[in-house]
Amino acid sequence: MEDQAALARDDHGQIIFDVLAQACPSRETMEHITSRWGILALIALSEGTYRFNALRRRVSGVSEKMLAQTLQALERDGMVHREAQVTIPPKVEYSLTPLGREAARHLYGLIEWLEGEMPSVMDARAAHDRSRAGA
Amino acid sequence: MEDQAALARDDHGQIIFDVLAQACPSRETMEHITSRWGILALIALSEGTYRFNALRRRVSGVSEKMLAQTLQALERDGMVHREAQVTIPPKVEYSLTPLGREAARHLYGLIEWLEGEMPSVMDARAAHDRSRAGA
DNA sequence: GTTAGTACTAACTTTGAGAAAGTGCCAACC
DNA sequence: GGTTGGCACTTTCTCAAAGTTAGTACTAAC
Known part of the structure; x- marks a missing residue:
């Protein structure tokens, strides 16, 4: 819940995924596939x-x-x-x-x-x- | 498909690079960039x-x-x-x-x-x- | 009846990632 | 004028991953 609050979001409340951002969930998936x-x-x-x-x-x-x-x-x-x-x-x-x-x-x-x-x-x-x- | 201790080479003696092969030097570089x-x-x-x-x-x-x-x-x-x-x-x-x-x-x-x-x-x-x- | 194969998990050891502090020097601040 | 902070690293230490080995419960082949 706190993690979600830390995620960057756009005007419509959707998460902006960015691997260069430390808290982004895409980093984890990136590590799984790479x-x-x-x-x-x-x-x-x-x-x-x-x-x-x-x-x-x-x-x-x-x-x-x-x-x-x-x-x-x-x-x-x-x-x-x-x-x-x-x-x-x-x-x-x-x-x-x-x-x-x-x-x-x-x-x-x-x-x-x-x-x-x-x-x-x-x-x-x-x-x-x-x-x-x-x- | 058996483990290769030595590097695979073609008819001209050149290394055949293959990341799926354990000894291939491309694995190391792959790890550096990924x-x-x-x-x-x-x-x-x-x-x-x-x-x-x-x-x-x-x-x-x-x-x-x-x-x-x-x-x-x-x-x-x-x-x-x-x-x-x-x-x-x-x-x-x-x-x-x-x-x-x-x-x-x-x-x-x-x-x-x-x-x-x-x-x-x-x-x-x-x-x-x-x-x-x-x- | 010994060996090998199936798809794992658990316990243990080794390696490497990450945190913290050190280095040697300078510029700015109070 | 002493402290803080920045520069680009290196070194030391700790702990979490990676990797190794052994075990499971059973069958099929030799």
Whole structure:
């Protein structure tokens, strides 16, 4: 309640979302989708539906705990859909919602660009380290 | 799809960059630009040149330590340009490189989209919390 | 009957984020 | 003329996350 009072609002009482503002709820969601594992989970799920452990293998390096935590946050934010069959052994399928697909599309653009520019980044790093070592 | 200890390379010996691969150097850079303060620093700097403390005020909530750390990583990756005058008091100006401007452009697209979709996110959260409370 | 797989959670350890204070110097204020 | 504040950081310390390991309750395959 106090948090809401702190949020910036327009003439019609609607919240003005601004990631540069400390109290804005968009910061939290931004962190969910741009966190280390958030990005990778969204990108992997943009390839299609995955079961929990299949997704874990696709996103190489993620621990079970972090993947579960990440997926729960993304599910709550309406980015990821979770469908569980309470059979034995359990079967849980994860997929993107329309919102999640949009997020993944933006992230994919960033990733494609970065992967293409990585040689420039590596060059910049080498140059930086050289000038540091010389000084 | 197995974990790769070494970097993947193509027929010409060039590195194939892939964020989904654990050992890929692109993951590190990705984390620099999509980290909590990395995103916000890039977005703020896309507005123009800032001095250290002015940038710190613009990116509300960031500590001096984290801003310095973030800027150093982005400078090494060739995203941010640092120009220091060794006067007293010191004057250090930060700005984006062409690479950084491209990164900021991608991030800006994501932010604009997210800020616009935040009402949907808030709704999804409320619905999620309701169904949890009921169960 | 041992091993592996399913989708997790709980307990524990390690890492890194964030807060606070230090640095060395100057300008303005009372 | 002593205090406060600003500049651009760095250092130290603390605590909350991240990451690791083990456990669950059961089945299917070897």
